[in-house]
Amino acid sequence: MNSSHHSALPRLGALTLALLLAACNNDTGSTTLPGGDDHDHDHEESAGRLVFTQAAGTNSRVHVYDLEEGSALADFALTYPPTALYASPGNRYALIIQRDDDQVQVLDSGIYLHGDHAHADTPSLTGQELFGSSPTHYRVNDGLAALFFDGDSATSQNSGFQLFNDTTLENTSVLASQELANAHHGIAEPLGEWVLSSDDSDGDGSADGIRLFQLHGDHFHDQGLLGTTCPGLHGGASNTSHSVFGCEDGALVAELHGDHFHDHKVNAPERLVTILGNSDLTDFVAFSYPDYNLYRIEPEATDAELLTWREGAAADAKPLAYGLDPHGEHLVIVDDSGELHVIDTADWSHHGHTSLLDQVPATGTSAPALAFSSDGHELFVSDPVAGAILRVELESLEVSEVVTDLGFAPLGLVWTGIAEEHDDHDHGEEEDDHEHDHEH
Numbered sequence: 218m219n220s221s222h223h224s225a226l227p228r229l230g231a232l233t234l235a236l237l238l239a240a241c242n243n244d245t246g247s248t249t250l251p252g253g254d255d256h257d258h259d260h261e262e263s264a265g266r267l268v269f270t271q272a273a274g275t276n277s278r279v280h281v282y283d284l285e286e287g288s289a290l291a292d293f294a295l296t297y298p299p300t301a302l303y304a305s306p307g308n309r310y311a312l313i314i315q316r317d318d319d320q321v322q323v324l325d326s327g328i329y330l331h332g333d334h335a336h337a338d339t340p341s342l343t344g345q346e347l348f349g350s351s352p353t354h355y356r357v358n359d360g361l362a363a364l365f366f367d368g369d370s371a372t373s374q375n376s377g378f379q380l381f382n383d384t385t386l387e388n389t390s391v392l393a394s395q396e397l398a399n400a401h402h403g404i405a406e407p408l409g410e411w412v413l414s415s416d417d418s419d420g421d422g423s424a425d426g427i428r429l430f431q432l433h434g435d436h437f438h439d440q441g442l443l444g445t446t447c448p449g450l451h452g453g454a455s456n457t458s459h460s461v462f463g464c465e466d467g468a469l470v471a472e473l474h475g476d477h478f479h480d481h482k483v484n485a486p487e488r489l490v491t492i493l494g495n496s497d498l499t500d501f502v503a504f505s506y507p508d509y510n511l512y513r514i515e516p517e518a519t520d521a522e523l524l525t526w527r528e529g530a531a532a533d534a535k536p537l538a539y540g541l542d543p544h545g546e547h548l549v550i551v552d553d554s555g556e557l558h559v560i561d562t563a564d565w566s567h568h569g570h571t572s573l574l575d576q577v578p579a580t581g582t583s584a585p586a587l588a589f590s591s592d593g594h595e596l597f598v599s600d601p602v603a604g605a606i607l608r609v610e611l612e613s614l615e616v617s618e619v620v621t622d623l624g625f626a627p628l629g630l631v632w633t634g635i636a637e638e639h640d641d642h643d644h645g646e647e648e649d650d651h652e653h654d655h656e657h
Contacts, residue, residue: 265634266290266326266340267588267597267606267619268311269627270299279313279324280627281340282606282620289620293342295322302586302629303355306362307383308636310343314352321347321364323386326633335635345389350374354404358455359496361392361407365414368400370422378405378414380432395430395437404453406460413460413471415450416442424450427462427471429478445469445480454494454501459516461501463489467521468503468514483514485521495545498562502548509535513565528567530556537577538585542593543636547611549596551585553577557598559611571614576602578626586630591637601626 264284271278277298283290297318304311311324323345327338349366356363361382368376375398381391395414397403403415403424410432415424425448430437449465462469467485471478487505489512494501501514503521512521526548527534534552541548547568548560555574560567578584583601590596596609597619604623609616 264590265632266328267630268302268324268326268633269586269599269606269630270295270302270313271625272298272300272583272628273625274298279311279342281324281326284619291340293324296320299628301355302631304631304633305383305386306357306360308591308633309383310386311631311633312355312364314355316351316353319348319350319352321352323347328634329383330635343389345386347379347391349377349379350400353402356404356406356453356455358407359409359457363405363407363412365403365405367402368397370400374400376400376403376417378412380407380412393432393435393437403450404462406453406455406462408455408460408473409457411473412437413453413455415462418442426450427469427480443469443471443478443480445482449488452489452491452503454492456494456496456498461492461494461514461516463492463503468492468501470514470516472516483516483518483521485512489521493539493541493548495541497545498541504536504539524565525567526550526558526560527552528558529570530554530558538587538598540587540589542589542596542611543591544593546593549587549611551587551598557609557614559614569614571616573598573607573609573616574600574602578602583626583628586627588630588632590632591634597630597632599627599630606630
């Protein structure tokens with residue numbers, strides 16, 4: 218990591234830093250696809266393609282595995298070692314973050330809709346590259362993605378963000394870019410025509426508030442700061458009406474009202490550093506630091522509600538990986554003993570837990586990564602120690618192996634394909650006309 222990142226998070230230890238940076242992976246899933254190569258337009262059932270990376274210096278690669286065929290499909294040499302991996306908003310592309318080398322490469326999975334039919338073409342590493350100082354935090358919401366670049370104060374490179382979707386990636390472009398006033402470890406949340414960006418008002422490298430940017434064609438207009446401050450801002454999530462950010466004193470909630478925002482603080486007794494949300498949920502959840510307790514955040518509430526996630530685990534268990542499925546029905550957590558916890562979001566009760574990883578990765582090495590099928594019924598988990606990828610059926614918690622004996626620790630894991638359409642789900646909560654959407 219470069220010096221700008223360490224100065225941006227002075228209070229976070231090495232394990233925390235690894236967890237928080239890994240947490241940016243969002244909203245991956247699987248779906249129905251055609252199974253063949255080269256423009257097979259029959260609408261057959263197929264499971265999509267998994268993408269994962271291999272960090273090996275000048276021999277770093279990105280791999281594509283076809284779930285329909287049950288076999289490796291392609292792999293490509295990377296310019297620089299990967300540090301993270303994310304899926305594009307429409308799940309066609311994989312974004313290969315190379316943070317230490319200030320760039321992002323783009324892989325086309327080959328699976329996409331074209332008009333009224335689907336393509337299943339050969340994957341390719343596109344020529345598109347996104348450039349900026351220390352690309353780090355990635356957020357997806359409602360078909361848009363925002364990638365935040367931390368910048369580097371030592372070399373006078375400011376923070377900034379780029380906004381894009383699958384269409385702009387297909388055209389090797391972005392919707393718009395924005396440079397910020399100084400370098401800091403931050404986040405940019407897309408919300409319709411808005412991007413809510415972290416702001417470092419005192420220039421100390423730590424975000425403490427939110428600045429509003431409104432999209433106008435190919436550029437943004439700065440609409441000023443939200444009135445509510447957020448000291449130690451880290452992590453965020455959005456839905457169609459709210460954006461929520463983690464703060465030292467709770468969570469900053471911003472609600473969109475037409476052409477302006479209302480904002481307030483939901484109090485918590487601990488620092489919140491990771492926020493998770495989903496378009497089918499009214500509530501958000503957040504992990505605290507340093508104890509990794511889980512809190513429920515109701516957007517209209519005054520105080521956050523402490524939840525239980527460590528059933529059957531040690532009292533000080535820490536999450537290594539976590540995420541909400543695409544439909545917001547399950548919150549899944551892999552803890553630092555290799556146990557998988559599944560929480561039912563209908564009432565935030567513990568659905569069950571099962572042993573998943575025989576060995577957990579050492580601090581400072583690749584953490585396990587999660588990817589969901591688009592129907593939300595299956596979870597894919599990378600096992601860095603075993604060099605494998607596992608499949609978990611979320612209702613039964615049955616675990617099976619998908620890929621074994623890779624010979625390396627996979628870094629990152631995303632599902633690519635055509636995300637299925639789905640109806641709104643009734644989660645037993647009051648639906649105040651707000652559909653909610655992950656972080657970090």
